[in-house]
Amino acid sequence: VKFVVAKKADSLYPVVSRASIVAKVTRDQALRDWVLDETAENMHRNFGSGYPGDPETKAWLEHHKHSVFGFPTLVRFSWGTCTPYFKDVEVLWESDKTDEDGSANKTGKRQLKLSSVGFTGLKRKTEEIESSGKGCCKFFQARKLEQLSHF
Numbered sequence: 525v526k527f528v529v530a531k532k533a534d535s536l537y538p539v540v541s542r543a544s545i546v547a548k549v550t551r552d553q554a555l556r557d558w559v560l561d562e563t564a565e566n567m568h569r570n571f572g573s574g575y576p577g578d579p580e581t582k583a584w585l586e587h588h589k590h591s592v593f594g595f596p597t598l599v600r601f602s603w604g605t606c607t608p609y610f611k612d613v614e615v616l617w618e619s620d621k622t623d624e625d626g627s628a629n630k631t632g633k634r635q636l637k638l639s640s641v642g643f644t645g646l647k648r649k650t651e652e653i654e655s656s657g658k659g660c661c662k663f664f665q666a667r668k669l670e671q672l673s674h675f
Contacts, residue, residue: 555598562596571598576605585609594663601663610663 530536534544555574560567567588572580588596589609599606664670 558598560596560598567596574605581605592667 528537533540535541551574555571560569568584570580571584572578572582574581576582585595585599585606586609588599591610594601594610595606
């Protein structure tokens with residue numbers, strides 16, 4: 525068996541072009557028949573082609589993002605198109621604990637920031653936190669979330 529690896533192979537080799545069309549048709553059919561796990565009343569299926577430049581795809585992602593839970597299970601969090609939607613999501617809160625160096629403001633509290641990759645004090649750079657979400661994307665790891673199949 526001989527294999528050829530080439531950029532834009534679907535435009536160079538007819539068999540690859542055919543396989544690409546079959547894959548896209550199969551994907552489109554699977555998406556059309558997809559049973560969404562979520563039961564949100566305002567969830568719609570007009571998600572476009574799924575390509576990053578597709579206005580329908582962008583609108584669907586924007587409409588269905590959730591700052592804590594991310595996207596519906598249909599969306600792969602590792603998909604590069606998802607990254608910008610949570611890059612700047614931050615939550616600020618006060619903590620009763622002092623910094624590791626013992627410092628705190630005059631009330632004995634410090635303000636912390638929850639960013640897309642972990643917890644930080646406002647003066648320190650973002651740090652990764654250990655996650656219980658084994659094998660999950662960074663969104664789940666940073667929030668110590670795991671998918672459960674049974675309660």
